[in-house]
Amino acid sequence: xxxxxxxxxxxxxxxxxxxxxxxxxxxxxxxxxxxxxxxxxxxxxxxxxxxxxxxxxxxxxxxxxxxxxxxxxxxxxxxxxxxxxxxxxxxxxxxxxxxxxxxxxxxxxxxxxxxxxxxxxxxxxxxxxxxxxxxxxxxxxxxxxxxxxxxxxxxxxxxxxxxxxxxxxxxxxxxxxxxxxxxxxxxxxxxxxxxxxxxxxxxxxxxxxxxxxxxxxxxxxxxxxxxxxxxxxxxxxxxxxxxxxxxxxxxxxxxxxxxxxxxxxxxxxxxxxxxxxxxxxxxxxxxxxxxxxxxxxxxxxxxxxxxxxxxxxxxxxxxxxxxxxxxxxxxxxxxxxxxxxxxxxxxxxxxxxxxxxxxxxxxxxxxxxxxxxxxxxxxxxxxxxxxxxxxxxxxxxxxxxxxxxxxxxxxxxxxxxxxxxxxxxxxxxxxxxxxxxxxxxxxxxxxxxxxxxxxxxxxxxxxxxxxxxxxxxxxxxxxxxxxxxxxxxxxxxxxxxxxxxxxxxxxxxxxxxxxxxxxxxxxxxxxxxxxxxxxxxxxxxxxxxxxxxxxxxxxxxxxxxxxxxxxxxxxxxxxxxxxxxxxxxxxxxxxxxxxxxxxxxxxxxxxxxxxxxxxxxxxxxxxxxxxxxxxxxxxxxxxxxxxxxxxxxxxxxxxxxxxxxxxxxxxxxxxxxxxxxxxxxxxxxxxxxxxxxxxxxxxxxxxxxxxxxxxxxxxxxxxxxxxxxxxxxxxxxxxxxxxxxxxxxxxxxx
Numbered sequence: 001x002x003x004x005x006x007x008x009x010x011x012x013x014x015x016x017x018x019x020x021x022x023x024x025x026x027x028x029x030x031x032x033x034x035x036x037x038x039x040x041x042x043x044x045x046x047x048x049x050x051x052x053x054x055x056x057x058x059x060x061x062x063x064x065x066x067x068x069x070x071x072x073x074x075x076x077x078x079x080x081x082x083x084x085x086x087x088x089x090x091x092x093x094x095x096x097x098x099x100x101x102x103x104x105x106x107x108x109x110x111x112x113x114x115x116x117x118x119x120x121x122x123x124x125x126x127x128x129x130x131x132x133x134x135x136x137x138x139x140x141x142x143x144x145x146x147x148x149x150x151x152x153x154x155x156x157x158x159x160x161x162x163x164x165x166x167x168x169x170x171x172x173x174x175x176x177x178x179x180x181x182x183x184x185x186x187x188x189x190x191x192x193x194x195x196x197x198x199x200x201x202x203x204x205x206x207x208x209x210x211x212x213x214x215x216x217x218x219x220x221x222x223x224x225x226x227x228x229x230x231x232x233x234x235x236x237x238x239x240x241x242x243x244x245x246x247x248x249x250x251x252x253x254x255x256x257x258x259x260x261x262x263x264x265x266x267x268x269x270x271x272x273x274x275x276x277x278x279x280x281x282x283x284x285x286x287x288x289x290x291x292x293x294x295x296x297x298x299x300x301x302x303x304x305x306x307x308x309x310x311x312x313x314x315x316x317x318x319x320x321x322x323x324x325x326x327x328x329x330x331x332x333x334x335x336x337x338x339x340x341x342x343x344x345x346x347x348x349x350x351x352x353x354x355x356x357x358x359x360x361x362x363x364x365x366x367x368x369x370x371x372x373x374x375x376x377x378x379x380x381x382x383x384x385x386x387x388x389x390x391x392x393x394x395x396x397x398x399x400x401x402x403x404x405x406x407x408x409x410x411x412x413x414x415x416x417x418x419x420x421x422x423x424x425x426x427x428x429x430x431x432x433x434x435x436x437x438x439x440x441x442x443x444x445x446x447x448x449x450x451x452x453x454x455x456x457x458x459x460x461x462x463x464x465x466x467x468x469x470x471x472x473x474x475x476x477x478x479x480x481x482x483x484x485x486x487x488x489x490x491x492x493x494x495x496x497x498x499x500x501x502x503x504x505x506x507x508x509x510x511x512x513x514x515x516x517x518x519x520x521x522x523x524x525x526x527x528x529x530x531x532x533x534x535x536x537x538x539x540x541x542x543x544x545x546x547x548x549x550x551x552x553x554x555x556x557x558x559x560x561x562x563x564x565x566x567x568x569x570x571x572x573x574x575x576x577x578x579x580x581x582x583x584x585x586x587x588x589x590x591x592x593x594x595x596x597x598x599x600x601x602x603x604x605x606x607x608x609x610x611x612x613x614x615x616x617x618x619x620x621x622x623x624x625x626x627x628x629x630x631x632x633x634x635x636x637x638x639x640x641x642x643x644x645x646x647x648x649x650x651x652x653x654x655x656x657x658x659x660x661x662x663x664x665x666x667x668x669x670x671x672x673x674x675x676x677x678x679x680x681x682x683x684x685x686x687x688x689x690x691x692x693x694x695x696x697x698x699x700x701x702x703x704x705x706x707x708x709x710x711x712x713x714x715x716x717x718x719x720x721x722x723x724x725x726x727x728x729x730x731x732x733x734x735x736x737x738x739x740x741x742x743x744x745x746x747x748x749x750x
Contacts, residue, residue, distance in 0.1 A: 005569075009576070009667070013236075016319070033729045040232040042213070053231040054213065055299055055311040057204055060280055061222035061386075195219050195305050204303060205547055209233045210311070221306045226381075228314055238300035238311070240281065241555055280310050283352045283382055287670060288558075289508055293367065293376035293521065294345060297558045315380050316677040326407040339373045339400065339437060346396055346431045349382070355391050356383040359399055369560070376521075390647035393433060397422030414440045479680055481605055483744035484509055484522045487716035491724045493691055494732035500531035500538030501597075501689050501737040504546045506554075507611060524602040525553055526739050530615050530689040532661065533593030539594040541578050545662050548574040549599060561603040564674040567610050571597065571662065571672045578663030594663035598630065598687050605745065607685070610674040613661050616693050618686040618702075619677075622710055630673065635658035682710055685741040691734035692727040701726060711739060716740055 001009040002025050009020035016026050027036045032049040042052040067555040105454070198216040203209070210229040219225055281301040289296060297313040322340065324330055342358055349355045357363055357379050385391055401419055418436050421427050427436060484507060492499040507524040527546045531538025552570040556562065562570075582592045596613025609617050614632040629639055636655035640646055649655060660670060684706060688698065698706070705726055708721040720740050727736040 005235065011547060020666065025453075029033075031272060039234055040230075042230050046490060053234040054314045055210065055229050055231060056296075056316065056381070057210065057227050057229045057314065057315040058280075058310040059216075059219075059225045059227070059304075059701075060310065062219070062226055091685065131686045133654050144669060167168035193221055195221060195307075204229050204309065205302070209236070222314075228316070230313070239302070240298070240300045264632045280308050283354060284312075286352075287348060290510070291345065291348060292523075292559055293378070294341065295379055296381060299505055310381075312381055315365055315378055318365040318368055318378060321361065321366050322361055322403055322406055324366045334374050336437075336440065338377050338432075339376045339440075342396065342399075343430065345377070345379075345436065346393075352382070353385045355395075356385045357381070359383075359391075361399075361402070364376065367559070392425075393427055393430070394422055394425060396425075425465065429491060430537075479605055479745050480520055481522045481602075481679065481743050482520050482746050483712065483742070484520075484524060484602065484740045485716055486524070486526065486740040487720045488526075488528075488737070488741060489717075489720045489724050490737040491691075491728065491736050494728055496735055499530065499735045500542055501691070501735040502531065502539070502546050503528045503687075503737055503739055504550050505739065506550065520604075522602060522604055523557075524557050524600070524741070525550065525557075526600040526602075526685075526687055528598050528615055528687040528689060528737055528739055529662075530596040530613065530691075530735070530737070531593065532595065533587075533591065537587075537591070537593030538595065540581075541595040541663050545574040545595045545597055548577045549597075553601070557601070561601060561606045561608055561676075562659060564608070564676075567599075567601070567608060567674050568672050571599075571612065572667045572670060575662045575667050577671050579666055582663060592664045594661040596658070596689070597662050600685055600687060600741065602741070602743070605679045605687055607677050607679060608674065609677075609685075610672050612670065613658050613691050614656075614693075616688050616690075617682075618688070618698060620684040620686070620710065622682050625697060628699075628707065629675065629677075633673075634658050679743050679745050681745055683743050683745070684709055685743070687737065687739040687741075688723075689737040691731055691736035692738055693714055693733050694734070697726060697730050698723075706740075709742060712742075712744055716742060 002013060002015060003010055004018035004021060004023050004025065006018065006021050006023040009018055011018055011020075011025060017024055017422075024036075026039060028039050028051070029035070030037050030047065030049055030051055031043040033044060035044060035046040037044050037051050040052070042054070043050050060555055109481070177352070197217060197218040198212055200212050200214050202212050202216070202223055204216070204227075209232055213228045213230055213231050216225060216227055281298055284298040296315055299311040301308065301310050303309070325335065325338070345358060346355055347356060360383055363380045363383065365380060367376045367378050383460075397419055401423070404419075414436075418427075418440060421436070422433075427433050430594060460631035486505055486507065488503045488505055489504055490499060490501045497648050504527040505525070508522070510521040527549055531540070531542030533541055549570050552573055553562065556566060556570070576595060578595070581587075587593065596611075596615040598611040598613075598615040598617050599609065600617065601608045609629065611617060611630045612633060614634055615630075616632070617629045619627045619629050634655065635652060635657050636646075636650045638659050639649035639652070639655075660672075662670070686698070686706065692698065695710040705719070705722055707716050720738050723738045723740070724736050727738075
């Protein structure tokens with residue numbers, strides 16, 4: 001089926017136009033020059049602007065790979081034996097990106113085991129939550145993605161006898177790869193089990209969807225190759241994403257083969273999803289929420305020619321970490337942030353045996369479009385640890401030493417001492433490393449070169465004296481959310497027999513805390529729906545809309561706040577789900593079920609919100625009055641926008657009749673309002689159904705019921721409970737639901 005990018009309607013594959021909205025399914029406009037370009041084209045034929053969807057394909061060997069015994073106990077992590085000194089130089093990669101071929105003995109690639117565990121072998125294993133990079137994930141009234149733990153089929157590597165011998169001979173080589181992995185020697189044409197080469201322009205898959213943009217060389221089944229491919233059917237959802245959406249983006253928790261035996265449970269991963277993952281997709285899915293800023297987006301996974309194929313976001317054009325590290329404008333706090341990120345990734349990747357991902361310098365990139373005040377580290381892909389390896393924190397210390405050696409930054413005091421302690425094997429655990437990192441002073445920045453150009457510490461003209469230490473510095477500082485709290489309550493009210501309201505909350509907070517301060521990365525999704533339709537229909541509609549929207553964002557919201565177009569797509573998808581039930585059951589008139597909607601998406605200090613109907617969003621900031629951010633979709637408000645005075649508009653008998661709702665009509669009649677704002681000070685965001693907002697209850701009592709909640713010590717749950725009491729006291733005729741979000745904002749600094 002072809003998913004229309006405008007209205008999200010599913011069309012038959014042979015359609016050239018969407019049968020619901022008429023949008024073209026074969027052409028799109030070039031964002032640069034406006035010329036019509038085929039959706040499958042790589043670039044605009046007129047101006048050369050890239051318009052196609054390109055993925056990085058990782059093709060991993062699967063032959064002769066025995067499974068890891070589940071009884072096998074993990075090696076003691078992060079115990080530091082003696083290791084080879086690190087190389088003192090790093091070759092910067094060229095702009096060319098040749099196809100990589102890596103043999104199992106050399107590499108750096110993601111290679112799953114040949115034998116996979118039983119599907120029903122599952123066990124609840126807590127996700128890694130490092131102490132100094134705390135992750136708080138919670139969900140209200142709607143289930144959260146289960147986090148995956150490494151499974152028996154995941155990331156195990158082995159080698160054939162020749163490769164094993166080579167690995168033994170070269171066991172003392174440094175672990176850190178200073179240059180991109182070198183291509184292995186290709187077998188001759190008469191080699192056995194040789195997979196033939198494929199030229200650029202050929203298709204990687206049998207469905208002829210992914211077209212090679214470079215030659216895929218001949219290879220053994222045990223080799224690993226990285227190539228780029230063009231998605232020739234970008235309007236089709238990949239099987240992996242389709243199954244994730246169908247399963248509420250949930251994959252069963254499974255035990256690591258390195259963490260003891262598996263335990264069966266009743267709920268297990270869908271077998272089709274299990275087959276698609278092929279072991280290699282699991283760590284990306286497991287860590288995608290906790291480390292969404294650090295891992296590439298996963299698109300699809302399948303088995304082809306005795307090898308597993310993984311399609312990832314193509315980040316090859318992003319800047320290298322080592323290049324950004326060396327730039328004079330890179331701040332000290334940014335470098336400290338990267339050190340902490342690498343520490344937490346080291347801990348998270350250890351049970352997956354993918355710590356080698358951090359030791360490949362060309363695999364370490366920087367997100368050029370980070371929405372956070374500090375740019376995040378990004379891994380191009382996950383690399384398994386070499387066979388029989390025993391990576392230790394010493395290897396991570398060697399990586400840091402290599403990066404410093406290639407930059408103009410000098411190691412001072414506590415940092416130099418830290419690197420020496422790591423090299424001597426005196427730091428044994430991640431907790432010790434975290435503790436020591438907190439003692440590193442801000443001494444990493446080299447002395448500024450003599451120049452006539454003012455620096456961040458130099459105000460005014462160069463010849464002017466430095467400002468007095470007591471002077472107030474007026475340079476603006478970036479801000480961040482350092483606390484994101486929320487509470488939601490729904491109540492049936494005083495007159496209704498059942499509750500047709502529904503709400504859902506999902507938040508994620510990553511906190512990096514050192515002796516110099518705290519840095520946060522936040523993500524939050526808040527949904528409130530007020531159902532309608534009589535009997536139990538309103539309950540069904542409100543819950544279906546909220547869960548459909550939540551599932552949509554959990555699969556489409558990756559590293560950046562979704563765009564207005566993406567948010568509308570999610571809302572139209574929820575509308576479609578309810579509309580189809582109305583059509584299938586031949587509902588008509590007031591019997592057609594539907595729901596209002598107000599939703600808020602928070603990513604760091606950026607906020608997006610959307611609404612349909614008369615459920616509202618308010619904002620309250622310190623020292624300011626309550627502000628209503630949404631305008632009700634009802635007849636009275638429609639008339640006011642047409643120029644009718646409010647008194648006349650609301651004298652109509654149908655003044656409070658909704659002009660928009662989710663579900664009763666098809667998507668052509670639905671136009672959700674989507675807006676954005678930025679948080680620059682402490683703020684309350686209040687989502688409320690009309691059971692609370694009728695009769696201007698919030699506008700009347702905000703100073704006594706809402707303003708006190710701006711205090712960080714105020715209990716939000718008690719505050720929301722008082723709002724429900726207030727609604728029942730002054731309204732009570734309808735269900736009452738409220739969500740209050742408290743975002744405390746401060747300068748972003750260590």
